[in-house]
Amino acid sequence: MTHVNDTIAATSTPPGRGGIGIVRLSGPEAKTIVEGMVRLRRPLAPGRARVAEIFEVGAESILDEAVVTWFAAPNSYTSEDVIEIAAHGSPVLLRTLLKQCIALGARLAEPGEFTERAFLSGRLDLTQAEAVQGLIDATTLQQARTAAQQMGGALSRQISPVKRDLIQLIAALEAGIDFAEDDLDLMDDLEIARQLKAIATPLAALEKSFAYGKVLRDGFRLAVVGRPNAGKSSLFNRLVGHQRAIVTAQAGTTRDTVSERVDIGGIPVELVDTAGLRKELAEGGMLDEAEAIGVARSREAMADADVLLLVVAADGMDGGMLHSDDQAVMAGAAGRRLIVALNKIDLVGDQRTPMSLEAKFIATSALNDTGVEDLRGAILEGLRASSGTTDSITVTSARQQDAIAEALKAVRSAQEGFDGSMPHEMLLLDLHEALGALDRLTGATHTEDILGVIFGSFCIGK
Ligand SMILES: Nc1nc2c(c(=O)[nH]1)N(C=O)[C@@H](CNc1ccc(C(=O)N[C@@H](CCC(=O)O)C(=O)O)cc1)CN2
Numbered sequence: 001m002t003h004v005n006d007t008i009a010a011t012s013t014p015p016g017r018g019g020i021g022i023v024r025l026s027g028p029e030a031k032t033i034v035e036g037m038v039r040l041r042r043p044l045a046p047g048r049a050r051v052a053e054i055f056e057v058g059a060e061s062i063l064d065e066a067v068v069t070w071f072a073a074p075n076s077y078t079s080e081d082v083i084e085i086a087a088h089g090s091p092v093l094l095r096t097l098l099k100q101c102i103a104l105g106a107r108l109a110e111p112g113e114f115t116e117r118a119f120l121s122g123r124l125d126l127t128q129a130e131a132v133q134g135l136i137d138a139t140t141l142q143q144a145r146t147a148a149q150q151m152g153g154a155l156s157r158q159i160s161p162v163k164r165d166l167i168q169l170i171a172a173l174e175a176g177i178d179f180a181e182d183d184l185d186l187m188d189d190l191e192i193a194r195q196l197k198a199i200a201t202p203l204a205a206l207e208k209s210f211a212y213g214k215v216l217r218d219g220f221r222l223a224v225v226g227r228p229n230a231g232k233s234s235l236f237n238r239l240v241g242h243q244r245a246i247v248t249a250q251a252g253t254t255r256d257t258v259s260e261r262v263d264i265g266g267i268p269v270e271l272v273d274t275a276g277l278r279k280e281l282a283e284g285g286m287l288d289e290a291e292a293i294g295v296a297r298s299r300e301a302m303a304d305a306d307v308l309l310l311v312v313a314a315d316g317m318d319g320g321m322l323h324s325d326d327q328a329v330m331a332g333a334a335g336r337r338l339i340v341a342l343n344k345i346d347l348v349g350d351q352r353t354p355m356s357l358e359a360k361f362i363a364t365s366a367l368n369d370t371g372v373e374d375l376r377g378a379i380l381e382g383l384r385a386s387s388g389t390t391d392s393i394t395v396t397s398a399r400q401q402d403a404i405a406e407a408l409k410a411v412r413s414a415q416e417g418f419d420g421s422m423p424h425e426m427l428l429l430d431l432h433e434a435l436g437a438l439d440r441l442t443g444a445t446h447t448e449d450i451l452g453v454i455f456g457s458f459c460i461g462k
């Protein structure tokens with residue numbers, strides 16, 4: 001990416017037709033360029049929206065009536081002069097406006113270049129800039145909230161006291177080395193150990209938060225499994241919220257896996273309905289070819305899933321015992337999260353539900369839509385238990401996670417070395433490494449390489 005101070009332009013609204021479309025410019029020439037193609041009733045003023053006729057450069061014919069806003073440097077998103085033309089959202093019109101901007105001296109912005117300029121001017125740090133794209137990419141409200149929090153500097157605020165402590169400790173240790181002969185009042189070992197711990201603790205909490213951050217960002221896959229006719233497709237449809245999978249009274253209705261992305265408590269979940277377990281049929285050679293392929297796909301779906309939802313029909317429980325097929329699923333779930341839905345609960349009295357089932361189960365009736373909310377709750381609760389809470393600041397990108405993990409590793413190495421009475425020069429190496437990792441996290445000392453990777457993944461016009 002180029003960092004010269006030229007003027008960039010891009011359409012900031014998504015491609016396609018819409019009520020309004022915005023062309024945005026940033027740079028020293030932005031105002032002159034726009035003034036070269038609009039007729040204003042009143043002159044542009046900082047922070048004011050102005051209605052303007054836009055004309056075709058050279059031909060003088062009117063192209064649109066638009067709203068033009070000038071954000072005067074340094075009070076703008078990029079800290080440069082920014083001009084926005086909010087025109088009607090016709091792709092051909094917006095294309096023409098952008099072409100005219102280029103003809104009058106602007107350069108087409110590269111993806112993420114507006115936000116990159118905001119970063120380079122110091123308005124945003126790297127975690128905030130990444131959060132801008134996170135917010136744009138959000139598909140659930142929870143993702144949007146987390147990104148907005150980070151865009152507001154929540155992660156940076158968490159990091160900056162850690163960095164401050166680190167710098168203070170480095171300074172104190174260096175002073176100790178430089179003035180070893182002088183009789184200075186130096187930090188004692190207990191205090192050094194205490195400070196190392198104070199640095200490691202918040203880093204460890206942040207590192208841990210990525211387990212949830214990753215789930216929040218990428219979601220997870222949940223396979224609905226169980227014996228024929230247990231009500232897998234019915235329950236799947238309840239979770240999806242509409243009749244996605246075919247349901248009939250006939251066992252073996254679902255032949256292929258059916259999947260759908262849903263939002264469960266703010267987490268994107270890929271739900272997969274499977275053809276189910278058809279062991280006896282399969283072993284007896286009674287499956288036709290399509291069914292046999294369906295069973296193979298079910299197995300793959302089960303193997304790929306992060307979480308298994310085993311659906312058991314409550315009315316089919318023989319003396320309260322689980323069928324061997326279901327027991328096999330439970331045994332095979334080892335290590336993965338398993339939730340058991342005791343479905344068709346409407347067909348049995350409560351007295352028949354307790355059974356040899358040791359796993360926690362949720363009583364459901366896909367028919368009456370009961371227990372489905374509990375099921376969603378159980379799915380989420382399990383995730384939170386295995387990946388941490390939602391309350392703390394969440395690390396959401398692998399880049400952030402790498403930087404934090406590296407900083408933590410260096411601090412831990414310092415802690416271990418210190419216990420083994422490592423010389424302070426060696427401790428300092430670790431501490432400088434930790435500081436370097438935190439600098440990379442927020443972009444305090446940035447290299448072209450990381451900037452290219454981060455901003456290159458943005459949308460154009462951002
Ligand atoms: N029309 C429009 N909507 C937008 C943006 C934009 O650039 N234009 N944004 C971005 O892409 C986001 C909002 N972010 C922004 C952040 C700061 C400034 C800004 O100009 N800040 C000035 C103060 C301006 C004022 O107070 O009026 C500053 O901080 O100095 C603008 C947008 C989302 N919505």
Ligand SMILES: Nc1nc2c(ncn2[C@@H]2O[C@H](COP(=O)(O)OP(=O)(O)OP(=O)(O)O)[C@@H](O)[C@H]2O)c(=O)[nH]1
Pocket residue numbers: 226227228229230231232233234235246247248249250251252253254255274275276343344345346347364365366367368
């Ligand atoms: N009474 C009652 N019937 C249900 C319930 N859930 C599903 N059923 C019925 O059970 C039958 C089988 O439901 P499906 O959802 O197709 O079951 P499945 O497990 O996907 O079946 P396969 O496709 O054979 O694997 C249908 O007739 C459903 O209407 C329930 O909670 N209560």
